[in-house]
Amino acid sequence: MNNFSIKDKVAIITGAGGVLGGSIAQSFVQAGAKVVAMDIRQENLDARVQELRDLGGQAIGIVGNVLDKASLEKAAQDILAQWGSIDILLNIAGGNMPGATLEPTQPFFEMELPSWDKVTNLNMNGTVYPCYVFGKVMAAQGSGSIINISSMAAFAAITRVPGYSAAKAAVSNFTQWLACEMALKYGDKVRVNAIAPGFFIGDQNRAVLINPDGSLTERSVKVLAKTPMKRFGDITELNGAVQFLCSQAAGFITGVVLPIDGGFSAFSGV
Numbered sequence: 001m002n003n004f005s006i007k008d009k010v011a012i013i014t015g016a017g018g019v020l021g022g023s024i025a026q027s028f029v030q031a032g033a034k035v036v037a038m039d040i041r042q043e044n045l046d047a048r049v050q051e052l053r054d055l056g057g058q059a060i061g062i063v064g065n066v067l068d069k070a071s072l073e074k075a076a077q078d079i080l081a082q083w084g085s086i087d088i089l090l091n092i093a094g095g096n097m098p099g100a101t102l103e104p105t106q107p108f109f110e111m112e113l114p115s116w117d118k119v120t121n122l123n124m125n126g127t128v129y130p131c132y133v134f135g136k137v138m139a140a141q142g143s144g145s146i147i148n149i150s151s152m153a154a155f156a157a158i159t160r161v162p163g164y165s166a167a168k169a170a171v172s173n174f175t176q177w178l179a180c181e182m183a184l185k186y187g188d189k190v191r192v193n194a195i196a197p198g199f200f201i202g203d204q205n206r207a208v209l210i211n212p213d214g215s216l217t218e219r220s221v222k223v224l225a226k227t228p229m230k231r232f233g234d235i236t237e238l239n240g241a242v243q244f245l246c247s248q249a250a251g252f253i254t255g256v257v258l259p260i261d262g263g264f265s266a267f268s269g270v
């Protein structure tokens with residue numbers, strides 16, 4: 001089963017200070033990868049890198065902004081100077097934002113456009129720019145694996161989150177586009193895929209899924225009704241899929257958006 005290994009691979013994880021990025025970073029160091037934890041917030045990063053080193057892993061932290069090309073280019077230089085290659089890019093930075101979620105009765109026509117701009121910028125360009133900078137290194141190496149984060153919101157409409165949904169649909173499409181571009185121009189060793197997580201309780205969505213008293217909101221009752229497994233995901237359930245897609249075991253897989261959703265996207269609800 002050695003072809004599932006990511007040992008000694010240099011993996012950049014954007015948004016590594018956050019919930020999903022942290023969980024995947026831990027699983028990556030445990031699998032022997034060399035992790036570059038990148039986040040815009042220094043305070044998120046220091047604790048993360050310490051945690052990864054305490055697990056016995058090789059990890060460095062880089063403060064970087066996925067929306068700033070110069071910051072990404074500086075990171076690429078530093079990583080190449082330290083570890084000599086960039087084998088894996090996990091574009092985890094992203095997420096919804098409070099101002100970009102419509103109130104239940106708020107018409108779309110009263111949506112704050114600056115919030116639309118912010119959420120689409122982070123989720124779409126925050127994936128595209130790191131692919132532009134680190135993907136160039138992979139193209140020159142002739143090898144590499146990129147994993148983007150799409151969402152259930154990219155498959156079918158989810159009420160109240162128009163900007164996040166549009167941006168994640170763009171991430172799915174861009175994943176397919178870049179997969180083809182890389183394979184056509186740089187060969188079969190540069191692969192680009194995405195995962196589409198279903199519903200995992202995190203800081204960004206806790207308030208819309210769980211009431212202050214711990215009971216399910218009306219929205220989360222609807223989510224579970226359309227989830228054949230009848231539960232929310234545990235963030236550790238993303239780790240194996242990401243490792244698989246980055247490994248040689250997935251050597252002929254490029255351009256897929258893999259749902260990890262307890263069957264949500266497969267089920268009509270009937």
Ligand SMILES: NC(=O)c1ccc[n+]([C@@H]2O[C@H](COP(=O)([O-])OP(=O)(O)OC[C@H]3O[C@@H](n4cnc5c(N)ncnc54)[C@H](O)[C@@H]3O)[C@@H](O)[C@H]2O)c1
Binds near residue numbers: 017038041094152
């Ligand atoms: N939590 C879920 O249920 C869920 C479901 C589907 C998809 N996702 C997606 O997974 C990804 C991570 O979600 P999460 O719950 O871990 O979010 P999170 O808020 O816990 O973490 C996001 C991290 O990204 C960092 N970040 C924000 N802007 C940045 C920038 N410009 N440059 C660099 N770093 C930046 C933040 O500082 C934070 O540490 C997002 O793309 C989100 O849309 C999450």
